[in-house]
Structure formats: structure tokens, C-alpha cells
Amino acid sequence: MSCHLGPVRLANPVMTASGTCGYTFELSEFVDLGRLGAFVTKSITLEPRMGNPPQRTFETASGMLNSIGLANVGLEKFCEEKIPLLERMTIPVFVNVAGKTVEEYVAVAGRLAGFKCIAGLELNVSCPNVSHGGITFGIDPKGLKKLVAAVRAACPNSFLIVKLTPNVTDITASARAAIEGGANALSLVNTFLGMAIDIESRKPVLGNRTGGLSGPAIKPMAIYLVDKVYKEVAQPAGVPIIGLGGICSAEDAIEFILAGATAVGVGTETLVQPSCLTRIIDGIRQYLIDHKIAAVSELIGMVER
């Protein structure tokens, strides 16, 4: 069941998705976090952020719109209060980093790179809910390459994951730019931009007007993008992909792995049922047994081409 994201060994390919599992042990009453492949924290920014005005989430057909707005305690408080708890985690921890400017990313990443308990950093260049919340980097390959290169220079030994937005015409250009900038892995994909309108008040449902769509509704689109990036960019470059987008079951996770993901992130369903994470691990194991497959890595990208 184990897999490797570069030098980081995961006991299994199932990870949490940023923003759906808190900073540390918040979900420990609901799921055995020690069984997961890896833990990814909420996005951390240089300054604390209070987030967007409510309403912040809305259920849609098999999906969820959110515009939380990167609400988080900020770098200082994260280092002071959350890192001592993360030190007790028995699984690899990736910290998600967001910012408005290259300098902010570099400041946060540079500080976090010094902590031994952090296995790597995931750069969020794709939050759709904050103006300059990284999305400006995510949709401009040149800017993205510059950003990743700057973070790479500030933390030369850190394992860097770049989380890409699907809200672009050509995601392979973003993927190439991230790798050229020095990314060690890619997370595919963040949420799709969306909107909902209350027809009685004629106002947008979300306080921030628009939000990001997640959940099973986006899974086929995410699978398509993982397949495309794996084939055209990641496999030739030897860069692993973390697949995300509406994973609810072991079947969904295996689909992502067959499309080219080395590991998978489970987000929206974790908000509903944290124990789905361990159920997905058990389901993948059962699939391997049923199909007499020795290692989960044998499935990566093995969709018929």
C-alpha cells in the first residue's frame, strides 16, 4: 500500500485535502489520523485572516460551493500553537501555504522550512475566493514559475508541492511552469469557480458572490485533468501527482490513481464523514487483494491509453 512522493514515504496513498481537516488533531475524535498516508493542513498566510463574510458554503447537486476566504490564524500563531501539536503526528505532514505576493509566500515557506516535523510544503496558488489569494499566480504560467522558483530558492531542501487551479485554459502550461520553477509534486485540482443565486432575493447565495465548487460534481473533470497532466507533463518529467476532486470512496480514489495520481486527497467528504478516509484505505487494499496486485504503485497511470 505504500507509495513515495519523492523522498517522502507514505504508508498508503490517502491524504487529507487542505482546508478540510483543520491544523492538527481536530478530527482525531472522528478518525484515526495515524492510519492516513499523510496530513495536509489548512492554508497558512503570513498574517491572520478572518475570512469572507457569511454565507460561506452552499450545497449544490452532488457538490459544495465555498468561499471561506483562507480564514486562518496566521504564521506566528501557527508556529507557536499548532506546530508543537504537529510534532506529535506519526504520519508525514504537509503544510499548505498561501499568500498575496511572492514575498509573503517566501516568508511563510522560509519560516516553515525550518521545522523538522514538516515533510513538505504545498503552495496554494489557486484559491479562487481571495483577490490576489494566489490565483493570480495560478493562472499565469510565467508568474507561477517565478513564484515557485523564489520559494525554491528560499527553501532549497524542502519538498514542494504546487496545487494547481483548474480555472485555466491549459492546465499543462501551469504544470510545466510549476515544475520548471522547482516543484517536486503537483496537486490536481483545486475547486472550480462557481456561483449560486437566490431567486427570491435575487442576490448571490455566497457572501463573496462566487466560490469554489468541490465534491463528487467535479470528479469527472478532475480525473480528465489528472489524466492529461500525467500523460503530457508529469510522467515525462517524473513528477508525482496528488489527485483531488470529489473523492468519496475507494473506487473514486482508484480512478484517480489509474488516471496518473500517485496519492489522493480527500476533501469535501472528509467534512461530512472523517472516517471515510480510513474506509477508502481499506477499500483500496481490498481492491489490490481482489485483483492480485502487489503494490498500489502498479496502478499509477495504468488506464488504457
Added chain:
Amino acid sequence: MGDFFTELRSFCPKSSRKSQKMTEIHQKSPSPKNIHRGEFNAQVLSQQAFGSEHWSMMLQLTGSRVQCFADSRAGQFINIACRNLYVPNNSSTLLRRPFSIADIQVITNDIEGSYDTNPGDFSEKNHGSTAFVEVPPVKISEPSQSQLTVIVEVIYRLLGKGTHWLAQRQPGDSVNLLGPLGNGFTFPDQDFQPAILVGGGVGIPPMYFLAKQLRQAGHKNIVGFIGCRSKDLIPGILKIDGYKKDEPLRPQMALEQFRRNNVPCVIATDDSSYGFAGNAAQALEQYLDRQSGLEGALIYACGPKLMLRAIAMLAQRRNINCQVCLEAYMACGMGICQSCAVPVHTQQQDGQGSGTDKWHYKLVCTNGPVFNANCIIWE
């Protein structure tokens, strides 16, 4: 979130990973007393309709971990998955639906075979049987080495596809829930302090639970005010006979759920189909005008935001302490997703939250749903 992390430290002893084990569903825990909340598969015992839109559902939870429900407080809620989580590609009602707890009963002896799951006659069986032991509301119950059974009642209004799915569950069906979530009401310090319970619409059920817990804690002076649009929309069993229409403001026994705990109540209907003609806030105001001996009184309110705002303003004018139980759109209910943010005034000592000097956000699911009314910024 500060409190939560203090609480969390007890879950994460420095050197071991076994602390995480206790949390897994179906897994027997070594120390149920330390479990404050969790995920449970509950069995539907009964469903009963009230009036034209409301249903009462009894859910049975068994196992050593359900002690946390025995210790739960009025105002806390459960978050129910209105779909089968174990079937792939079955996610049209993706998110859970939060429901406040309307009652908790703890059963200590074996109920196998003695429990009637017939929806028609659950009421007498449940509430009249000696098999039920009343729960001490505040102090922690004795840890039991055997399996514990808890019955959780929720009263819900048929509103959308989630609650329609719920209404179709039959006795014996399984329902997945997270709970007990949130903080719950704080009781008066002294048992003689008057407790005024105000509920509107689906905000009424937690008041039933609060009335019961206050009685059990020895509080003597409890009165209820409930407001609904119409008589048929009262989420409870109405005892019409005991009510005289010409004396609308003398609280009487008109609701079975309050009568059980000997709590008199006033019923207000917007369309004047029953009791006081008007809303619960108006009824309460008239009561406060006429009633004496309200020194040290506390108002507890749950209902629509406009009602809560009116009650909060009224309480402020009369200089009465008031706790409100808020409703908010939630995705997780566990303090993770940050959806249910509510703006609150920043107190002098409470510089913790994110935001400006004047206000910041708190989460209804974990900092609430019960707040002091004067903390809330009513837009």
C-alpha cells in the same frame, strides 16, 4: 478555538498514538469518559408526525462511547447524514443536516425485546416505562463498564430533500450522525432564579430538553414561551383541553413536552389560531410588563434570527441576562470548514479571535450554538 485545543491536549499524550484509536467508529474505547463527541451509526426507533410539517424521530445509540450523549446539554446538536454514506455515487444531499437535541434518555438495563418500535405508540412506552432512568444534566454519570444505550430525540421540519429522506427512514433503519456537537446552555447559578424559555418554530425542541434538564438540576421557577406561525406548525403535542383562550398570558400547561416537566407555557401564534395572537417576543414583553419577582431571571431563546434579535433587544432593555441558540449554514459541524461564522463584539479580555479590535468571527458549531445575546452583532 482556544478551548478546543486545551481539550484536545488530553487526546494526544506525547508519546503514544493509541489516543487516536479510541475515536474510530465501532471501535471500543478504553476510556469513554474522555470522549466528548464522535461519529455514530444510530438505529431509528420511531418516527411520529406533529401537526402538518414536523416529525419527531427517536434514535438509539449503543456502546461504551455513547456516554458523551448521556452527558450532553440542551442546546447541543447532532449532524445527521441524510444519505447512505456507504453507497458509492450516492451524494445528492452531500452535506449533513444539523438538528438540535430535543431529548436524551439513558437506558441502563437490557432493553432487548422489551422495547416497542411501533411508531404509533412510542410515546407512552418511552416516557412511562420504568426502564428509563433520568439523566443528571450536569454532573458526569458513573462510568459504566457495560454497554450503554442512549435514545436521542430530534424534532425536525420537513423542508428540503434532506429532511424528506430522513422522514422516510423506518424503525430499524440506520442513520449516521456526528455528535453531540456545540456548547449548550449555561444554567442559572441559583435554583430560585427564574428561567424564561423562549422558542420559535424549530427552535422549540431544544427548549423541551432545557426544561427537563433545568428541572432535574433542581430549578424551581421555569416558564416557557413558544411562538409559531400557526397551531398546526407547533413541533410538539398540544393539549388543547387545558387551555383557556380568554387568559392568553397566564402560562398554562398546553404542551405535553413542557407538562411532563411541570413547566407552564404560553403559546403564541402569528395567525392567532391558538393562544396569544402575535409572536413569542410580544408575548414575552407583555409577560415581563405584568410579572413581578423577576430578579436574577435568565432568558433562554432559540428560533429564527429575527425572533432572537427581538428577544435580545427586549432582554437588553429590561436588563435581563439572555442566552441565544443560533442557527447557521454549516458544512461540517466540527469546527473545521469555517462556514458558520457569526460576527461578535470583541470583549476586552477576548482578543483571541481573528478580526479587528471591535468585532471578530466565532463559529456557531464549536464556539456556539449558544452565545450570550449581548455578544452577537445583530445586523
